[in-house]
Amino acid sequence: MAHLLLVALNLTIDLPETIMPLLGDFFSRLLSAGTRNKRLPSAAKEAAPDQGTAGQADADASIAAILRSLRATANPPADVYDLISPPGLHGNTLNRLRAKIHDIPPMPEIWHQIQQILDKPEASATELGACIAKDPVLSAKVLMVCNSSAYRSPASPEITNMPLAIARLGLDATSNIIFQTVAPKLEKGEENRFQVHQIWMHSQVISSLTRILVAPCHRLSLHDASLMGMLHDIGKLAILYIESDDKLAALKKAIASGEETLWAEHKILGYTHIDAGISLALHWRLPKQVRQYISYHHHASSLPASAIPIGLRHGMVAVSLAHIILRHFTAAGEENMGRLIWTPQGCTYAAINDRFIASELQIPLNNEETYRLIEREMARTRQIMPELFS
Numbered sequence: 001m002a003h004l005l006l007v008a009l010n011l012t013i014d015l016p017e018t019i020m021p022l023l024g025d026f027f028s029r030l031l032s033a034g035t036r037n038k039r040l041p042s043a044a045k046e047a048a049p050d051q052g053t054a055g056q057a058d059a060d061a062s063i064a065a066i067l068r069s070l071r072a073t074a075n076p077p078a079d080v081y082d083l084i085s086p087p088g089l090h091g092n093t094l095n096r097l098r099a100k101i102h103d104i105p106p107m108p109e110i111w112h113q114i115q116q117i118l119d120k121p122e123a124s125a126t127e128l129g130a131c132i133a134k135d136p137v138l139s140a141k142v143l144m145v146c147n148s149s150a151y152r153s154p155a156s157p158e159i160t161n162m163p164l165a166i167a168r169l170g171l172d173a174t175s176n177i178i179f180q181t182v183a184p185k186l187e188k189g190e191e192n193r194f195q196v197h198q199i200w201m202h203s204q205v206i207s208s209l210t211r212i213l214v215a216p217c218h219r220l221s222l223h224d225a226s227l228m229g230m231l232h233d234i235g236k237l238a239i240l241y242i243e244s245d246d247k248l249a250a251l252k253k254a255i256a257s258g259e260e261t262l263w264a265e266h267k268i269l270g271y272t273h274i275d276a277g278i279s280l281a282l283h284w285r286l287p288k289q290v291r292q293y294i295s296y297h298h299h300a301s302s303l304p305a306s307a308i309p310i311g312l313r314h315g316m317v318a319v320s321l322a323h324i325i326l327r328h329f330t331a332a333g334e335e336n337m338g339r340l341i342w343t344p345q346g347c348t349y350a351a352i353n354d355r356f357i358a359s360e361l362q363i364p365l366n367n368e369e370t371y372r373l374i375e376r377e378m379a380r381t382r383q384i385m386p387e388l389f390s
Contacts (some may be wrong), residue, residue: 126163150384219360
């Protein structure tokens with residue numbers, strides 16, 4: 001896969017402490033022995049929960065504690081959207097959705113050229129850098145982020161070389177930056193712009209966390225994990241573009257009152273962000289697997305893993321767990337989320353399966369080291385995106 005492109009650089013790079021984690025075998029293959037190797041401990045090596053616990057503070061510092069807290073505060077909605085046999089879309093609703101999606105500008109050709117490069121096993125940083133350089137705006141954005149405080153320590157030199165910028169950022173972070181930069185702008189006014197910005201920030205964090213969570217099991221490439229996290233909610237962008245302020249206000253009110261997100265969307269709009277996301281993915285000619293990610297990204301929150309196609313289970317459970325982790329670390333700011341249309345309370349994640357997380361994702365549930373690694377990633381996120389925490 002394309003993550004081998006950094007090997008072609010044959011460089012030892014001084015990466016800052018705040019770099020977005022690239023874990024597991026991916027990280028150890030791509031970076032030199034002098035680079036920090038961050039990876040989740042193996043679930044097989046996890047100590048029993050009652051061994052080595054220094055106190056209540058340590059006992060609370062685990063994935064298991066996050067899941068217990070979620071279940072203790074869960075308030076299941078009265079009505080839940082049927083993901084197994086979803087209600088059909090009315091003919092007029094489907095035609096309107098397709099017509100409105102068709103009005104959205106397509107993805108520029110450079111996006112598809114970049115994806116073709118990333119999908120090559122023999123992809124090189126030189127080839128990718130040359131493609132990015134065709135677009136001055138895209139080049140400037142990649143270099144700006146690469147040299148920002150989030151990725152560059154005070155002692156590190158400023159980078160102006162695109163292959164080195166890709167190496168500092170990491171392949172998947174670069175891919176996310178590219179997507180956000182070249183994707184057609186769907187904002188309609190200040191409030192709409194706020195909602196779109198929140199969705200992009202949310203997606204970036206879910207992308208980063210999903211990569212961390214799938215690394216131990218080696219069942220999914222980190223590039224695919226990044227795509228899952230980044231693109232799972234693009235249907236919400238389509239809804240913001242398509243619907244009137246009155247419809248969006250009604251949707252916001254329904255979700256804020258405790259209605260489940262998909263149920264509220266279908267009741268008020270006649271379709272869900274899953275329907276809109278699949279339509280937009282087709283319109284933007286996104287890869288087939290992206291449409292599958294969008295189709296199933298809510299399944300692990302309310303259904304057993306067996307309800308998800310086997311090739312998607314690990315990724316979809318990881319995406320749901322990433323949402324739970326994000327909700328845990330942003331809980332202090334939930335009282336200030338009244339401006340958001342889609343709030344964390346719209347999903348319960350009641351069906352998330354501890355056994356699957358431990359045995360299949362190979363994530364140690366009671367290991368404090370795992371928690372601290374994620375805690376550091378969220379601290380980095382707080383530095384870059386303080387709006388998510390306030």
